[in-house]
Amino acid sequence: MIIIDLVNLFLDKYILSPMEKLKIGSYTIFLFSILLTLILLLPLFYLIIKVSFDFRIFFDFLFNFKILKLSINTLSLVALVVFFSIIISLPMAFLNTRSNLPYAKYLISLSVLPIALPSYVMATTQIQIWGPRGWVFKLINIFFDVDYIPSFYGLWGSTFVLSLITYPYLYIGLCAIFRRFDYEMIDASRTLGAGISKTFINVIYPMVKPTIAAGSLIIALYVLSDFGAVSLLRFTTFTTAIFNRMYTSISNYGVLEICLLTILFCFIILFLESHTRGNEKNFSSSNLKNTKQLDLGIWKWILLPFVLLPSLLGFFIPISVLIYWLIQGIINNNSFKDLFAATLNTVSISVIASLVITFLTIPILITIRKKIKYLSVIIEKSSYVGLSLPAIVVAMSLVFFTVNYFHLAYQTFFILIVGYFITFLPASLGPIRTSMNQINPSLVEASLTLGKNKFETFYQVIIKLSSPSFIYATTLIFILCLKELPATLILSPIGFKTLSTSIWSSASEAFFMDTAAASLLLVIIAGIPTYIFMSRDLSKRERH
Amino acid sequence: MTNDIEDNNQPILEIDEIFFSYSKDEKILSNLSLNVNKGEFVSILGDSGAGKTSLLRVINGLEQIEEGYIRLEGQLLSSAFYHISPEKRSIGTIFQDFALFPHLNVKENIYFGLNKKDKYDETFVEHIINLLRVEKYLYRYVDELSGGQKQRVSLARSLVRKPKLLLMDEPFSNLDRGLRVEIRREIKMILKNIDTTVILITHDSEEALSLSDKIGFILGGKIIQYGTPFDIFYNPKNEIIAKAIRNSNILEGEISNGIITTEIGKFKSHSKFKDKNKVKINVNPNQLGIVRDKKQFTIIQKEFVDGDYLYIIENSDNKFVVKMNNSEEFYLNELVGVVIKDTNVQIINISL
Secondary structure, three states: OHHHHHHHHHHHHHHHHHHHHOOOOHHHHHHHHHHHHHHHHHHHHHHHHHHHOOHHHHHHHHOOHHHHHHHHHHHHHHHHHHHHHHHHHHHHHHHHHHEOOOOHHHHHHHHHHHHHOOHHHHHHHHHHHHOOOOHHHHHHHHHOOOOOOOOOOOHHHHHHHHHHHHHHHHHHHHHHHHHOOOHHHHHHHHHOOOOHHHHHHHHHHHHHHHHHHHHHHHHHHHHHHOOHHHHHOOOOOHHHHHHHHHHHOOOOOOHHHHHHHHHHHHHHHHHHHHHHHOOOOOOOOOOOOOOOOEOOOOHHHHHHHHHHHHHHHHHHHHHHHHHHHHHHHHHOOOOOOOHHHHHHHHHHHHHHHHHHHHHHHHHHHHHHHHOOOOHHHHHHHHHHHHHHOOHHHHHHHHHHHHHHHOHHHOOOHHHHHHHHHHHHHHHHHHHHHHHHHOOOHHHHHHHHHOOOOHHHHHHHHHHHHOHHHHHHHHHHHHHHHHHOOHHHHHHOOOOOOOHHHHHHHHHHOOOHHHHHHHHHHHHHHHHHHHHHHHHHHHHHHHHO | OOOOOOOOOOEEEEEEEEEEOOOOOOOOEEEEEEEEEOOOEEEEEOOOOOOHHHHHHHHOOOOOOOEEEEEEOOEEEEOOOOEOOHHHOOEEEEOOOOOOOOOOEHHHHHHOOOOOOOOOOHHHHHHHHHHOOOHHHOOOEHHHOOHHHHHHHHHHHHHOOOOOEEEEEOOOOOOOHHHHHHHHHHHHHHHHHOOOOEEEEEOOHHHHHHHOOEEEEEEOOEEEEEEOHHHHHHOOOOHHHHHHHOOOEEEEEEEEOOEEEEOOEEEEOOOOOOOOEEEEEEEOHHHEEEEOOOOOEEEEEEEEEOOEEEEEEEOOOOEEEEEEOOOOOOOOOOEEEEEEOOOEOEEEOOOO
């Protein structure tokens, strides 16, 4: 692919060759990753320093009934969303990659589509469908005369919306694992007398467990950080509490404390994650010829609608709602004049941010892989801190920091990208790291014995072999940046409007219909890279 | 030094009393010495865990030694305080799983180690490509190749760099048996053709015996015997080597005037040993025979090997391997006696 070649050429000519000539060694990389880690830890330090001025208040605050309820709300939502995401993505990833399900080639791409929808867009459209006086209510009323359907607002509505958005994070990873999965292991298990369910529990599940653990972590952190969906669905979690206290109360009492509490929960999840990562092993097969498919027989037609359902509910129906609103808007002569500038702004900032973040992942990964005592562990854990902080918290900390200590950067693109970097680094780190771990160590040794030095080996073997994961990471961050709302809103230079901030402006004033054009555009721009990424993967699959 | 080199050649590789370990508790290589002459094909033979692969990794520089010296063509490669990185050693390595790069095609794999800046010998590269017959699939990807083809590509990739020394880590173990014999003959011929010095790591004694000019037997991180295949086969230094190299019967006896008396009969030896000394002798299976007129042993196993029968017989005290031609056939569980067909034996060390 041309993009990969260009990136390779750029890396070789402008980064690696000069590094080699200047004899920039490992220490420079370590120092650079320490600097990056300090940036990553900045929001956390800010919160701890601010709160530690009066620690007693913090403890009184923690044991308050409202906070307990808030914690229960948030954690139930996290647990339910993770559970449903696994239930949706595990069988679907297996069926789409390793069975003879009809149209599997297209289903793989379709099933990822909900990832393109920002949670606030998903929530508004789902409210239109399932909410009071929504489409489902009207549909039921055609046949039966009812005054009331169970409320879509609250925990179950939020679970529904967030599961639909987050399952692709797990699904993509699972597809990659299943695609490289050695089918002979299933055959071996079957010939050893294990039935399908036993084979699944004893053979397939242990292999996908690390991926499930990593994906679940990202999903749990996503839910903890989400603001858009829960606020629209009127479910009080940590983020909505922070927002309400910040913007709707006279004083922002308790905001920092709730932020710290959120971080505490995130750390618990991170601890669990590190516990599962210990079991991470390379189970994938090097035998890529092994693309044997499970023959589903007649079941393939029965399973097809189930596999289609998530993309239908999470993409096509919301899109229909948006198109319906757009048509309504056109009929009402709404103006679209700001749309072009917002689109250009959104795309350019997201492209720059995604490239910068993916590139900055490299020194961090080198330091983590080096396994330097303490340093590697600290850097690894710190790099996950970003996603564990709601974007709104990151943005607030950076505003505070720049106003007080670094005014030059206040409301600049630089600080906006720093905000994105802190928030989205884990999304880049996870897949690239997994992919690098799968590289056979003897390939690295072969390269060294063939006369390539460490830099050349890192670039020509490790980077090139994991280049699909770099593309994946860049794409994922691009999509995340496109959709990101609070950090963009708070950190952008004055007057810099993006699609997400435009949608937010309209939605916050309850002009839902006005969000249609920007929402649709956002989906289209986010959908294209998703499609490119997936079709690249599919062509690879056909080649083997 | 624990080797028996008698050649006057200047060794290309000198390994001098090296120590290496992965952890403080266990020494993997302990006081190991080895000299390899130019153009020789040397096999390092030993069981798993003996230190074979570690030896290979300290030679190619993937691991650093703790004591001792490693020199190539007189130039120091490794010592406790000095370590030339693998990429600067001019030592090629063939890995057990071939370690071909899956993101590159065959040609790109072969050219991987050649630097465009340093002008390489294109004619030589073509010569190697032709010699190894890989030219037909230069543009194929690695996963489209058979085991034997991968083996050739891996070899070509190392050889085009004109390594001073080629290390091979069990390179034939991933191949089918039929293919293995054919490929190793072919590869031996190619390597001799271009006069490459080779160290082969293997646990397969047949492979070591058939391919090598010299064999080093490694045990407990040390080379305990180094010599030609003939030496190792007919004159193993101890019981472990004797048993690892071939089916052997180790018997204890008492020596007097060059005659060794054992419980199954008398043997002769030319080695000078003090009389009345207890010795161990290595009796090959074809030096023994079995007869029907005595009923001392039971046949517990019977194998048909290379046109002859190999019987394993035992009683409550002893167990022997006996090789018989197929003129007379014996049966499993039959009661037989053992006779000595050839009395000339080699005395082996009692301890290591």
